[in-house]
Amino acid sequence: MGRAGAATRRRLALGTAVLSAAALLAVAVPQEAQAATGCAGRKVRTLHFATGSVLVHKRGGYVCAVTVPEKPGTKRQMSVSVRARGGRAVVDSGRFAHRAGPVTVHAGKRCVWVTGKVSKSSVSSGWILC
Template sequence: MLTASGLLALAAPQDAEAAAYCPGRKARTLPFSAGTVLVYKRGGYVCAVTVPKKPGTRRTMSVSVQPRGGRPVVDAGRFAYRAGPVTVHAGQRCVRVRGKISGASVSSGWILC
């Protein structure tokens, strides 16, 4: 079993890293030029992490999750490996997820409705 999990981590390091921080099932992958935002959902909660394509160098990163009708929950700063995780209780509401690394960014629009 250990070998299988090790192979999984090698095959998808971004997914494995985000899964360590966000509970639930992967609901969306939002790729962009500098990295990926991974979105997970469990019950009425949505969690997101921004992961750079080339981790290890400190740079400006952010991730935010905003339930429709609510305020965004944001993690922003200078990170080497990831921004987040951030988690919100969305219930049955749509959410907007955004991620940014240096000047590159992605926004999901309203999803998971």
Template sequence: MNSGGVRRRLALGLAVLTGSVTLALALPGAAQAAASTCSGREVRTLPFSTGSLHLYRQGGYVCAVTTPDRPGRKQSMSVTVQARGNRPVTDRGRYAYHAGPVTVHAGHRCVRVSGSVGGGSYTSGWILC
């Protein structure tokens, strides 16, 4: 093999390695959240000042996860889902990447959701009716 082929292979290997490291450093929270979130189709993303509330639906079930804008350090987070006529289900604690998932059987009923990260929060009215 000539020296041009060796250089091309080294450059390609370096490019692949650089891209992998960049993705690993840039998306640790997204990768963590994606690995342990809800099943089903994401139907809403509700942003607020310090994070986002993600809603998923599959069959008659609604699932919610709260993610921070700045993942990686533990902070106070919560997520709550309530199907109309039922009690709310909550996950609250100090997390680095997400609160939840929390799943309820809603059938064809409306749900109310809320989520918080640090000092920011979001509370919906009755949605997904």
């Protein structure tokens, strides 16, 4: 085969290495995001309010939400809820330092209503993701 065959093998090996690295990055990034919020799937909304934010993720027919405070580290009253139209709300409420949630509902193709609260400030989405 000679030089031409060796060069082709090197190019194939380099291409395989680049594709493998890209695949590893594609898999690693969503897992890091999931570890930070506890929700699987892609982030579809961020609902900001004075003392924090609610991060809304979607994967398949499931919607997941987490409330995070603007300044984490101090325990304070927090809550998060998600309700699919026609269903009951799933709620996590209590005194937390870093986040309330995650809470997940199966929404299918139905709209969802998301709320979040940190201390006395809150947000309510109205019907979204319809």
